[in-house]
Amino acid sequence: MKTKVGYKLGILENDKIICDKYWLRVKNDYENPFIYRCKEIGDEFGLSCSEVTRTVEDNAYLAVIDYQCKSCGTAKICYNRAELTSLHSKKWECENCYLKKFHRRLQNSRQERIESALEQRLIEENSYINQLVQFRESQIESVPNLDEIDVVDHYLLVAVISKLATENFRSTTALYDNLGTTLSPFHDLDVKIINRLMRKNLLLVNIENSYILLHAHEECLLQFDLSKMTFDFAYDSGQLKKLIIDSKQSSSKDKLVNSPEYKILCEDIQLNDCINYLTHCSAVNELEIVIGEKIESLLSTCLLRYSVSEIYFIIWKAVKTVSSYSLEFDIDKIIISNLIYDNIQKFHDEIRYKSSENKKHDRDRAHPKSVLNRIFFDEVHGIEDCGFRHTVDDLLKQL
Numbered sequence: 223m224k225t226k227v228g229y230k231l232g233i234l235e236n237d238k239i240i241c242d243k244y245w246l247r248v249k250n251d252y253e254n255p256f257i258y259r260c261k262e263i264g265d266e267f268g269l270s271c272s273e274v275t276r277t278v279e280d281n282a283y284l285a286v287i288d289y290q291c292k293s294c295g296t297a298k299i300c301y302n303r304a305e306l307t308s309l310h311s312k313k314w315e316c317e318n319c320y321l322k323k324f325h326r327r328l329q330n331s332r333q334e335r336i337e338s339a340l341e342q343r344l345i346e347e348n349s350y351i352n353q354l355v356q357f358r359e360s361q362i363e364s365v366p367n368l369d370e371i372d373v374v375d376h377y378l379l380v381a382v383i384s385k386l387a388t389e390n391f392r393s394t395t396a397l398y399d400n401l402g403t404t405l406s407p408f409h410d411l412d413v414k415i416i417n418r419l420m421r422k423n424l425l426l427v428n429i430e431n432s433y434i435l436l437h438a439h440e441e442c443l444l445q446f447d448l449s450k451m452t453f454d455f456a457y458d459s460g461q462l463k464k465l466i467i468d469s470k471q472s473s474s475k476d477k478l479v480n481s482p483e484y485k486i487l488c489e490d491i492q493l494n495d496c497i498n499y500l501t502h503c504s505a506v507n508e509l510e511i512v513i514g515e516k517i518e519s520l521l522s523t524c525l526l527r528y529s530v531s532e533i534y535f536i537i538w539k540a541v542k543t544v545s546s547y548s549l550e551f552d553i554d555k556i557i558i559s560n561l562i563y564d565n566i567q568k569f570h571d572e573i574r575y576k577s578s579e580n581k582k583h584d585r586d587r588a589h590p591k592s593v594l595n596r597i598f599f600d601e602v603h604g605i606e607d608c609g610f611r612h613t614v615d616d617l618l619k620q621l
């Protein structure tokens with residue numbers, strides 16, 4: 223083994239002798255190559271064995287000339303005998319090269335991971351786009367003929383055109399982007415109507431806009447964000463204008479009113495009108511409430527006997543009562559909702575059994591009549607805001 227002792231600058235003469243003796247070896251004796259034992263050197267200089275080793279480590283090193291880093295060729299440096307005797311494999315790599323390679327490997331594996339994640343995302347995106355394209359194609363194949371459109375769908379489409387159509391009558395704007403008069407009295411009903419007309423293939427998904435708003439379930443089923451999406455109408459502007467004109471004909475109105483679904487839809491509009499007012503009143507009074515099936519069912523029952531206008535009054539009174547109560551006690555939204563429920567029930571019963579006067583409320587200016595109210599009530603019955611002032615049964619009896 224070819225070696226060379228190197229010294230620290232300014233090494234003392236005595237220390238240099240110790241280092242030389244420490245590293246002095248017999249050629250080709252691999253079992254016991256060192257001429258002096260540590261103890262012998264120590265005895266000569268009045269040092270302990272460990273003091274000899276420390277002196278050597280601090281002042282010199284042994285460069286093993288024929289033991290080089292396989293990557294950069296740097297000779298191996300030993301600071302003590304243990305390091306020298308532990309050299310076995312010739313395939314040695316210096317610390318510097320080892321770290322450089324490690325960092326390169328790390329970078330490569332990261333790059334691979336980024337690339338494979340990106341590739342996976344592109345595959346998923348392509349799958350969504352394909353599904354979307356297929357969905358639109360299947361819609362186009364199933365667009366009903368103009369004279370085959372279900373009568374309720376016809377009037378719902380007219381409402382959507384009236385509220386959401388763009389200037390060129392080609393597509394809709396998003397529900398989300400609309401201010402002022404609303405399509406229906408309550409956001410949930412707006413979404414329900416858009417969903418219905420999409421499923422009936424009267425509104426076609428706009429691929430570019432939908433793609434951005436598309437979510438996919440884990441099973442890769444399409445899930446639409448209906449309040450933010452825009453749609454293309456399934457008909458051209460001439461056909462849409464014809465649908466609007468037809469909706470004004472008394473024969474079409476008769477057909478609508480005679481459809482069993484008309485009554486259900488009118489009841490739904492009125493219920494949503496009440497829910498909207500309840501939400502609004504509660505917010506104004508800083509009450510957090512939960513609107514679920516229970517309260518919806520109560521309002522539907524009230525609507526059998528009283529108009530929306532009368533129920534507005536009942537709601538207003540119930541919310542006021544609970545509001546004054548909630549100022550005194552710290553109660554959560556479940557209890558508040560239950561208290562409002564109880565009070566609506568109580569005021570409804572009082573009016574019904576004549577122990578209290580039956581008053582009407584006006585529309586709140588912040589929530590004007592919706593497009594659906596105008597088309598399904600006012601225009602059909604020829605009475606201004608009759609869906610607000612009369613029950614559905616009363617309106618149907620007048621015909």
Ligand SMILES: [Zn+2]
Pocket residue numbers: 291292293294295296315316317318319320
């Ligand atoms: Zn190296």
